[in-house]
Amino acid sequence: xxxxxxxxxxxxxxxxxxxxxxxxxxxxxxxxxxxxxxxxxxxxxxxxxxxxxxxxxxxxxxxxxxxxxxxxxxxxxxxxxxxxxxxxxxxxxxxxxxxxxxxxxxxxxxxxxxxxxxxxxxxxxxxxxxxxxxxxxxxxxxxxxxxxxxxxxxxxxxxxxxxxxxxxxxxxxxxxxxxxxxxxxxxxxxxxxxxxxxxxxxxxxxxxxxxxxxxxxxxxxxxxxxxxxxxxxxxxxxxxxxxxxxxxxxxxxxxxxxxxxxxxxxxxxxxxxxxxxxxxxxxxxxxxxxxxxxxxxxxxxxxxxxxxxxxxxxxxxxxxxxxxxxxxxxxxxxxxxxxxxxxxxxxxxxxxxxxxxxxxxxxxxxxxxxxxxxxxxxxxxxxxxxxxxxxxxxxxxxxxxxxxxxxxxxxxxxxxxxxxxxxxxxxxxxxxxxxxxxxxxxxxxxxxxxxxxxxxxxxxxxxxxxxxxxxxxxxxxxxxxxxxxxxxxxxxxxxxxx
Amino acid sequence: xxxxxxxxxxxxxxxxxxxxxxxxxxxxxxxxxxxxxxxxxxxxxxxxxxxxxxxxxxxxxxxxxxxxxxxxxxxxxxxxxxxxxxxxxxxxxxxxxxxxxxxxxxxxxxxxxxxxxxxxxxxxxxxxxxxxxxxxxxxxxxxxxxxxxxxxxxxxxxxxxxxxxxxxxxxxxxxxxxxxxxxxxxxxxxxxxxxxxxxxxxxxxxxxxxxxxxxxxxxxxxxxxxxxxxxxxxxxxxxxxxxxxxxxxxxxxxxxxxxxxxxxxxxxxxxxxxxxxxx
Numbered sequence: 001x002x003x004x005x006x007x008x009x010x011x012x013x014x015x016x017x018x019x020x021x022x023x024x025x026x027x028x029x030x031x032x033x034x035x036x037x038x039x040x041x042x043x044x045x046x047x048x049x050x051x052x053x054x055x056x057x058x059x060x061x062x063x064x065x066x067x068x069x070x071x072x073x074x075x076x077x078x079x080x081x082x083x084x085x086x087x088x089x090x091x092x093x094x095x096x097x098x099x100x101x102x103x104x105x106x107x108x109x110x111x112x113x114x115x116x117x118x119x120x121x122x123x124x125x126x127x128x129x130x131x132x133x134x135x136x137x138x139x140x141x142x143x144x145x146x147x148x149x150x151x152x153x154x155x156x157x158x159x160x161x162x163x164x165x166x167x168x169x170x171x172x173x174x175x176x177x178x179x180x181x182x183x184x185x186x187x188x189x190x191x192x193x194x195x196x197x198x199x200x201x202x203x204x205x206x207x208x209x210x211x212x213x214x215x216x217x218x219x220x221x222x223x224x225x226x227x228x229x230x231x232x233x234x235x236x237x238x239x240x241x242x243x244x245x246x247x248x249x250x251x252x253x254x255x256x257x258x259x260x261x262x263x264x265x266x267x268x269x270x271x272x273x274x275x276x277x278x279x280x281x282x283x284x285x286x287x288x289x290x291x292x293x294x295x296x297x298x299x300x301x302x303x304x305x306x307x308x309x310x311x312x313x314x315x316x317x318x319x320x321x322x323x324x325x326x327x328x329x330x331x332x333x334x335x336x337x338x339x340x341x342x343x344x345x346x347x348x349x350x351x352x353x354x355x356x357x358x359x360x361x362x363x364x365x366x367x368x369x370x371x372x373x374x375x376x377x378x379x380x381x382x383x384x385x386x387x388x389x390x391x392x393x394x395x396x397x398x399x400x401x402x403x404x405x406x407x408x409x410x411x412x413x414x415x416x417x418x419x420x421x422x423x424x425x426x427x428x429x430x431x432x433x434x435x436x437x438x439x440x441x442x443x444x445x446x447x448x449x450x451x452x453x454x455x456x457x458x459x460x461x462x463x464x465x466x467x468x469x470x471x472x473x474x475x476x477x478x479x480x481x482x483x484x485x486x487x488x489x490x491x492x493x494x495x496x497x498x
Numbered sequence: 499x500x501x502x503x504x505x506x507x508x509x510x511x512x513x514x515x516x517x518x519x520x521x522x523x524x525x526x527x528x529x530x531x532x533x534x535x536x537x538x539x540x541x542x543x544x545x546x547x548x549x550x551x552x553x554x555x556x557x558x559x560x561x562x563x564x565x566x567x568x569x570x571x572x573x574x575x576x577x578x579x580x581x582x583x584x585x586x587x588x589x590x591x592x593x594x595x596x597x598x599x600x601x602x603x604x605x606x607x608x609x610x611x612x613x614x615x616x617x618x619x620x621x622x623x624x625x626x627x628x629x630x631x632x633x634x635x636x637x638x639x640x641x642x643x644x645x646x647x648x649x650x651x652x653x654x655x656x657x658x659x660x661x662x663x664x665x666x667x668x669x670x671x672x673x674x675x676x677x678x679x680x681x682x683x684x685x686x687x688x689x690x691x692x693x694x695x696x697x698x699x700x701x702x703x704x705x706x707x708x709x710x711x712x713x714x715x716x717x718x719x720x721x722x723x724x725x726x727x728x729x730x731x732x733x734x735x736x737x738x739x740x741x742x743x744x745x746x747x748x749x750x751x752x753x754x755x756x757x758x759x760x761x762x763x764x765x766x767x768x769x770x771x772x773x774x775x776x777x
Contacts, residue, residue, distance in 0.1 A: 226733035245734040301542040369540045
């Protein structure tokens with residue numbers, strides 16, 4: 001009986017204390033964040049792959065570069081606290097921060113910076129954006145905290161280029177293992193990777209810069225839009241930088257638990273066309289397609305109105321953007337005439353390979369319906385990313401596909417040899433070459449405008465719309481980016497209110 | 499035959515099932531000649547309309563008429579399920595009959611082969627087959643059809659084994675007929691009732707499996723609509739366009755219930771012993 005009484009008393013005390021304990025937890029603001037992403041990265045080394053999902057996990061969080069891109073697309077100092085540019089615009093002297101340590105405890109200095117840049121631009125480098133480093137003539141270490149980069153010709157966007165995820169700083173000892181165990185200098189350390197589910201990052205206690213508010217960050221990969229919605233509504237995920245189901249925005253916006261922020265991205269969503277494959281090698285056929293596309297209908301049908309029509313491969317919020325939407329107005333008669341002139345009065349059959357995202361699958365159905373009206377009969381072939389990358393992007397085995405090109409300022413891809421559009425234009429290549437050498441802003445903008453006009457004139461791809469960023473997060477989360485000027489989920493400024 | 503039909507229609511579940519199935523088949527047949535709207539024609543400005551006079555079942559997120567899509571979808575569902583049943587009967591029944599007629603090692607081998615196919619959950623294996631050979635209606639038919647084979651093979655073998663020792667078969671053997679002729683002339687006609695009932699059930703299952711494959715994106719491909727794909731597309735829109743999910747969902751439920759009632763009724767009508775018990 002005595003024990004019973006004791007037990008009872010213990011139970012009473014516990015019950016009485018429980019609310020206090022809970023209240024105590026509620027007072028301290030949350031220090032962990034679960035971020036939802038539609039796509040899982042294939043690995044975690046941004047210097048060895050193009051997929052945006054890699055940068056979306058590690059950029060600014062785990063890895064840092066000499067410079068970094070801020071939330072408005074501006075170039076900010078990162079591991080280089082300052083820099084001097086020589087009068088001829090060809091020599092960049094970077095002053096590096098002191099006392100910076102990699103997550104494995106080793107020191108970051110100018111030698112590591114030289115190693116990182118030389119590794120990225122080396123002959124056999126697997127860097128996906130080698131063009132960023134092509135202008136570098138030599139990299140020299142002046143002293144432990146001073147790095148000198150000599151360029152072949154002045155490059156107006158060099159500091160911006162050094163802020164890309166592909167230009168992050170790595171240590172020679174750990175560089176090869178970064179795919180599975182990323183070791184950087186950032187405010188988060190790599191914790192664990194549960195394949196197919198999530199990547200966990202933990203706070204780096206020895207961080208050199210401004211301390212971050214979060215102790216823990218989890219990136220959860222949910223490929224199914226309906227499952228993403230359930231996870232958001234259930235509170236399993238705190239934030240989606242880009243929610244995969246645009247149709248749910250009104251529902252989420254009406255829910256006081258969430259904040260919905262529609263921003264801009266660098267994602268030009270295009271009907272990529274194989275420019276060497278008949279009949280698409282005929283510019284008249286490509287122009288006919290351009291005339292047959294009803295961009296607003298695609299945006300309304302696939303994205304529920306989120307997106308801005310584009311007429312070329314350039315972000316509409318960029319000051320150098322030229323509005324070429326009306327170069328090929330929706331005109332079925334003109335389209336049919338162009339097709340007839342090209343020798344296809346009755347149209348033709350072709351394939352449309354669609355990767356998994358909603359914009360591609362839904363957009364593809366609408367594009368197919370629109371092209372059917374001018375006699376182009378598209379067979380829709382849905383493919384996984386695992387098939388799309390080797391088959392379409394690498395082997396160029398496709399007629400048409402739909403994809404969003406999310407890299408910032410990436411009009412230069414049209415001048416690349418053997419890029420998957422198979423487009424080649426001397427006039428365009430000359431424009432880009434000149435752009436790369438020009439530093440004056442006004443001249444650069446004029447050249448960018450010229451480049452936009454050339455690809456629109458050639459109707460290289462079906463230019464559809466600029467992807468909008470449908471950000472959804474818990475109303476108590478602060479500091480997430482409104483727009484995405486680079487592929488990133490920068491969590492360094494994120495905190496919870498309360 | 500008319501006599502049989504009149505007797506059968508007196509059976510309540512047969513009558514209900516028959517009417518429902520006939521309606522679905524009729525809808526599918528009419529869709530070849532006429533639908534209220536063109537299902538491949540998108541009219542984005544008319545999207546997500548609730549059911550009403552101009553669109554009886556409303557419109558989807560592309561502004562397509564859902565009633566037209568249900569009609570064309572019925573055609574797909576029926577075609578896939580029907581061909582899958584034909585594959586199952588066409589291969590399964592001969593295999594079962596052959597196994598029972600020959601017996602011994604061949605019987606063992608064939609039936610163990612059946613067990614291997616049976617060991618996999620049908621839908622999972624169908625997903626595997628369509629993943630290897632690519633999505634599409636034809637591959638969906640093959641995938642579902644393959645898993646109908648062991649169902650019919652077992653049924654046919656069991657039925658045939660119970661028939662072989664019967665007196666009329668003995669008589670036929672004594673008259674000098676070979677096993678193939680006996681199978682064709684006596685065994686198969688005597689198991690026809692069982693096969694018809696099983697075919698109806700397999701047909702209903704085929705419709706569910708087709709919808710399942712289309713739901714995960716492995717069935718009929720756009721621009722042709724299918725009930726499963728309609729359900730998939732409706733998922734994220736349930737909060738503001740519930741008709742997009744409810745209507746194809748009901749179409750599947752009604753069709754499958756109809757076929758099951760038909761099969762149930764057929765069994766009652768065709769199996770005299772059961773009927774006597776009920777009386």
